[in-house]
Amino acid sequence: MTNDRRVRDIGEFGLIERLSAALPAQVRDGGGLEVGIGDDAAVWQPVAGERVVVTTDSLIENVHFRLDWTDWASLGHKMLAVNISDLAAMGADPKLAFVTLGLRGDERIDDLESLYRGLGALARQHGMIVAGGDVVRSPRAVAFQVTALGNSRRGRVLTRSGANAGDLIGVTGTLGASAAGLRLLALNPTDLRRQAATADRLIEAHLKPEPRVALGTVLLEHGATSAMDLSDGLLGDLPKILSASRVSGRIDERRIPVAAAVRALFADEWIGLAMRGGEDYELLFTAPPGAKAAIERAVQGAGGTATFIGDIVPMESNRPTIEIMGLDNRLRTELPGAFDHFGPAES
Ligand SMILES: [Mg+2]
Structure with missing residues (x-):
């Protein structure tokens, strides 16, 4: 049955194609991205004059989430949300995301498409582009890593080090x-x-x-x-x-x-x-x-x-x-x- 197909049935490249197709079109292209998913690296033209703000975060099964407690779409939302949150904390505008999936191989394709739909909906809400990533084998636990890039606003960001007595x-x-x-x-x-x-x-x-x-x-x-x-x-x-x-x-x-x-x-x-x-x-x-x-x-x-x-x-x-x-x-x-x-x- 097609809806019970697993990662190992379609392989890495089949999976990347399916996941990319699960993203809204607006999230696959635009936003200064010149080369996106499918080449060796992404090429991006940041907003002129702004700083590029970069953050990365990992979610590991049974450390950060339990597959029996979450649905896949929520997990996709959360893995991007925690990275966007770090950009928000800097006062930055989220722009690009890169997603690495560490999979055992027996995950259902349907579930991973749900993961990408959850992630894609949040990316779209914030005008972000999913510009690339990687799929690797992770035999012991499902693991996700997202790297997100943003732009500063008028060259400025908020940091942790600016608090003054009296604030x-x-x-x-x-x-x-x-x-x-x-x-x-x-x-x-x-x-x-x-x-x-x-x-x-x-x-x-x-x-x-x-x-x-x-x-x-x-x-x-x-x-x-x-x-x-x-x-x-x-x-x-x-x-x-x-x-x-x-x-x-x-x-x-x-x-x-x-x-x-x-x-x-x-x-x-x-x-x-x-x-x-x-x-x-x-x-x-x-x-x-x-x-x-x-x-x-x-x-x-x-x-x-x-x-x-x-x-x-x-x-x-x-x-x-x-x-x-x-x-x-x-x-x-x-x-x-x-x-x-x-x-x-x-x-
Ligand atoms: Mg933080």
Whole structure:
């Protein structure tokens, strides 16, 4: 039967042809691409005068995703979304993507076409071109790698190192929804929380994050001093801005934006999900107090929200600290230990 054909039945070149055909036409050509899929390398004419911004990210089966928890189209969306999110965090315009698939060989062609349709829909939404890639054998686990290129805007980008003492700390959207979605996926399907009306939305936040490209542009153009995207949780990522900028931070837990659904379904742990849960792919940024009103207005104009949750203070010793005003109205200090991909698994 044709719909049960596997990668090893049609081979690498047959697969590349099928996957390329699964992309929308707008995603295969244009955008300054002079030579695309099918030659030894891609040739691209960047926008004159702009810097080329490059990022790469990998998703490994059973490390970053489980094939029994996600559908293939969502996986295709996510593998591109995490890269677009890094470009958004720089305030850059996404332009090109390169996709490497590591496959066992027994994957269904139908599933991989779904993967490409998910990826292609997001690429189209952001005006990106899929300009090439590679297919390799990966006997132990399915693995994806995406490299994305963008252009700076008027020669400028946002980095992690620009935060100054006196700046405010802000985040876009809400925090903890993706971690809550992951918890829901791990629950027994008969668990009542899995059947809550809001459960699907939280699971979608985990499986199909929306990169905040328009908001990154707003932040760049309205005076943000630093930014990054939240992949490792607020308390995992804020230290990266603090270290790069050589400053310390203060956070007010009572102001952290958390969706009502997360609070309702995880009454005892929602603040932990918001502070430490990863993969929200919202933007964390700093800006001087004078830019606050303009940022709030412009973010709203772009259909988003921005919440100011703390401020930047001078670094007192050699290492940044984070002082946290807790939900219990008590102050505590965290010595940040950044998320470590090779460290012990978090409980
Ligand atoms: Mg990032």
